[in-house]
Amino acid sequence: MDIKHQHFLVTAIPAQGHINPTLQLAKNLARAGAQVTFATTVYGLSRIKNPPASNGLSFASFSDGYDDEKSMKNRDFACFLSDVKCFGSKDLTKLIQASSNEGRPVTFAIYTILLPWVAELASEMNVPSAFLVIQCATSFALYHRYFNSHDGIYDGVREVDYSSISIKLPDLSLFQKEDLPTFFFPNDPLFPSAVPSFHEHFKILEQESTACVLVNTFNELEEASIKAVDGMNLIPIGPLIPSAFCDGYDSSDKSVGGNLFDIPENDYLQWLDSKPESSVVYASFGSLLSLKKEEKMEILHGLKEAGRSYLLVLRADNEQEEEVKAVVENISSEEGMIVPWCSQMEVLCHRSIGCFLTHCGWNSTLESIVAGVPIVGCPHFSSHFSDQTTNAKLIEEVWGIGVRAKANEEGVVERAEIRRCLDTVMGGGEKGEEMRKNVGKWRGMAMEAVKENGSSYNNFMNFLQNLE
Numbered sequence: 001m002d003i004k005h006q007h008f009l010v011t012a013i014p015a016q017g018h019i020n021p022t023l024q025l026a027k028n029l030a031r032a033g034a035q036v037t038f039a040t041t042v043y044g045l046s047r048i049k050n051p052p053a054s055n056g057l058s059f060a061s062f063s064d065g066y067d068d069e070k071s072m073k074n075r076d077f078a079c080f081l082s083d084v085k086c087f088g089s090k091d092l093t094k095l096i097q098a099s100s101n102e103g104r105p106v107t108f109a110i111y112t113i114l115l116p117w118v119a120e121l122a123s124e125m126n127v128p129s130a131f132l133v134i135q136c137a138t139s140f141a142l143y144h145r146y147f148n149s150h151d152g153i154y155d156g157v158r159e160v161d162y163s164s165i166s167i168k169l170p171d172l173s174l175f176q177k178e179d180l181p182t183f184f185f186p187n188d189p190l191f192p193s194a195v196p197s198f199h200e201h202f203k204i205l206e207q208e209s210t211a212c213v214l215v216n217t218f219n220e221l222e223e224a225s226i227k228a229v230d231g232m233n234l235i236p237i238g239p240l241i242p243s244a245f246c247d248g249y250d251s252s253d254k255s256v257g258g259n260l261f262d263i264p265e266n267d268y269l270q271w272l273d274s275k276p277e278s279s280v281v282y283a284s285f286g287s288l289l290s291l292k293k294e295e296k297m298e299i300l301h302g303l304k305e306a307g308r309s310y311l312l313v314l315r316a317d318n319e320q321e322e323e324v325k326a327v328v329e330n331i332s333s334e335e336g337m338i339v340p341w342c343s344q345m346e347v348l349c350h351r352s353i354g355c356f357l358t359h360c361g362w363n364s365t366l367e368s369i370v371a372g373v374p375i376v377g378c379p380h381f382s383s384h385f386s387d388q389t390t391n392a393k394l395i396e397e398v399w400g401i402g403v404r405a406k407a408n409e410e411g412v413v414e415r416a417e418i419r420r421c422l423d424t425v426m427g428g429g430e431k432g433e434e435m436r437k438n439v440g441k442w443r444g445m446a447m448e449a450v451k452e453n454g455s456s457y458n459n460f461m462n463f464l465q466n467l468e
Contacts, residue, residue, distance in 0.1 A: 003033050003464055004035075005107070006034040006035065006464075007034070007036070007099065007104050007105060007108070008026070008106075008109070009037050009039060009092070009096065009099075009127075010022060010023075010025060010037070010110045011038075011039045011092070011115055011118050012112045013044070014040050014043055014044025014047065017286065019040060020240075020363055021134050021216045021241075022110075022132060022240075024240040025110065025237070025240055026038040026057060030056040032464060034464075037058050037059070037099070037106070038057065038058070039059070039061060039092065039095065040061060041062060041063065041067070042064070042067035045059060045061040062088040062091035062092050062095070063091055065086065065087045066083065077189075078192065081193055088115075088117075092118065092121060096121075107467075108128055108130070109127050109128070109129040110131075110132050110214070111131060112131075112134050113135070114197065116200060119205075120204060130212035130214050133214065133217075134362065134363075135216075136215075136217055136225070137215045137234060138169070138172070138222055139181060139387040139391075141169055141228040141229050142167055142169070142175065142390065143202070144202070144228075144232070145167050145169070145228075146167070146198075147202040148206070154184075154195060155199075156196065162184075162185050165185075167180060169224065170224060172224050172225065172228075173398075179393040180389065181387055182389060184386075211232045212235065213229075213235065214463070215234055215235065215237065216240045216362070217238045217366075218238055218449035218454075219236050219459075220449065220455065221369075221399070221445065221446070235460075236455065236456055237456050237463070238449075239366045239370055241345065241370055243450070246370060268311055268337055268347070269346065269347075277354075278354035279308065279309055280353050281303060281308050281310040281355050282347055282348065282353050282373075283299065284312070284342070285358065286358075286359045290315075291314075293321045294410075296321070297327065298414050300324070300328070300331075301415040302414070302416070302417070302418025302422075303336060303418070304331075304336075305416075306419045306422040308426060310337075311338075312339075313339055314338050314340070345371070348367055348368055348373050349371045353371070354374075355373065355375070356376070357376045357421075358375060358376070358377060359378055360375070360378070362387060368401075368439070369439060370447070372440050372443035373439065374401055374435040374436055375402030375425070376422060377395050377403065378413050379391070379392045379404070380411050400434065400435060400438040401439040402435060403435075
């Protein structure tokens with residue numbers, strides 16, 4: 001298969017959870033022999049430290065109207081969506097035109113969530129496109145059920161009784177309100193901007209007779225959800241994780257991993273080296289989330305009371321609460337370690353990690369599966385974009401690789417609940433043993449999927465061949 005004449009334009013917004021899988025796909029395309037231009041916002045590209053060198057892979061940027069961090073923080077979500085479309089579409093049009101003038105025309109565009117206008121722009125310039133789902137196939141199936149024009153729940157016109165919404169997908173248990181993407185509901189702060197945006201996106205997808213949808217998952221993990229979406233060609237090509245980790249990562253090999261973004265590093269790996277096998281709780285709640293003081297306190301006390309060593313990612317705050325600061329300063333190196341950032345896949349693949357306490361973002365969930373680490377899910381510790389509650393249901397009820405922590409009436413997971421969940425997953429009981437066995441099974445399937453002749457490998461190769 002010769003795809004050297006193909007030139008892919010791959011786009012993503014500047015959040016780490018969006019860039020990581022999208023950039024991995026760009027590298028996979030370049031490795032297959034294609035030319036690839038990876039584009040994100042001006043600010044997003046400026047944060048990438050030492051963009052990875054790869055034959056055929058180049059980098060570009062587009063404006064979102066505010067090209068520095070300070071300006072980004074002053075906008076709400078609706079303004080961001082409007083601005084990135086307005087300014088970004090102009091820049092990408094110039095980029096596509098310039099590539100054509102240079103004799104390397106863009107032949108295919110790939111875009112991610114929140115960038116449906118890229119598909120419209122590509123169509124206007126006679127460039128075919130595909131949507132890359134960076135969330136799970138189940139979330140996409142729920143979006144399809146909610147937004148599709150045939151029998152969707154939301155059409156932007158009729159009244160909906162949101163208090164009683166539940167969704168049934170074939171061959172999966174019922175998704176109750178607490179299992180559904182959070183932005184489906186009017187009380188969610190993202191509802192006014194996210195719902196119209198997704199509704200418009202599905203209208204764009206439905207205009208294509210065979211919309212191409214690439215998904216960061218693998219057949220074996222989400223077969224029922226992949227089959228549940230009618231009228232669209234879902235192509236599982238994941239997990240989109242660096243191949244070194246899918247090939248069986250050796251945590252003693254310090255040449256693998258690295259800091260993609262320009263973020264401070266600590267010597268946490270040496271600390272992990274000093275701990276017994278499967279003894280450490282790794283706790284991290286995503287790159288976007290800002291925890292409230294009450295949440296930080298419950299996490300810190302819950303980890304302490306669990307009596308296990310822990311590595312906690314807690315981003316530095318210029319106005320760190322005095323109460324939190326006092327707890328942090330009294331943590332001994334024997335008890336735990338707190339860092340502002342870490343290379344998550346390196347940590348999860350370390351022999352000392354026995355459990356992952358997480359907000360249940362999709363990248364974190366997939367990475368935990370690839371590393372073979374069971375999960376304590378706290379989707380309540382997140383207000384950023386919706387899918388964590390769905391992932392938590394899958395983790396506990398469908399795949400059996402972890403437990404979902406229960407929040408109190410204020411939506412906070414209390415320290416006693418954190419301790420209970422950690423005891424369940426890391427204790428010597430039958431339930432914990434079953435979770436470790438299950439996650440080991442899924443880990444094996446994930447690795448097989450991306451190997452030559454594996455399901456995701458074959459799906460990816462067939463996708464490329466169909467472009468010929």
